[in-house]
Amino acid sequence: GAVVSQHPSWVICKSGTSVKIECRSLDFQATTMFWYRQFPKQSLMLMATSNEGSKATYEQGVEKDKFLINHASLTLSTLTVTSAHPEDSSFYICSANTQGLGEQYFGPGTRLTVT
């Protein structure tokens, strides 16, 4: 149980376009979903925390207008990278948990390459 999926697993897009990444909790309802970014050989950096039905809470330094997060249901959160640039190329990982447990279940990640 407690499986989180991400789609797509990898995507290549041209500079200036937008790309949407989906994160789904397959067998549980996720009250909170998290979006991370991971650069090569570095740790995960939390970008934002997303609660169903409310606005996402962004970490300091993360542009909310560039990284649009929508958490429309208890099983789906989306991250849209708007007007992507090559420096946005990275590995994006989502996770989900149920209230109060602390443990997070991670998705497999999405590799974004902006050309």
Add this chain to the structure above:
Amino acid sequence: AQRVTQPEKLLSVFKGAPVELKCNYSYSGSPELFWYVQYSRQRLQLLLRHISRESIKGFTADLNKGETSFHLKKPFAQEEDSAMYYCAPVVYNFGNEKLTFGTGTRLTIIP
């Protein structure tokens, strides 16, 4: 500033030897701490949490509040332990909780 430190980026240990991955934190109060592991080509997954005081895959971690440490230990390393290990305290903020990951330690078990 609150932070978590994993001083070793790389750690190589012979099979059968003891393993210790270090983690120090500087959070005030009583943090809740986790160790997450990422095996090659797999997603990040929970290894253990300090409040359960359990042993998973032979690993244990004791929270030492005096030393503000949460080192991960295993008495006899196995080849399948080779992975990336992250120490992660949970930070609670107005009803939300979030994990803050350390820089990680890549453990390589030498056959």
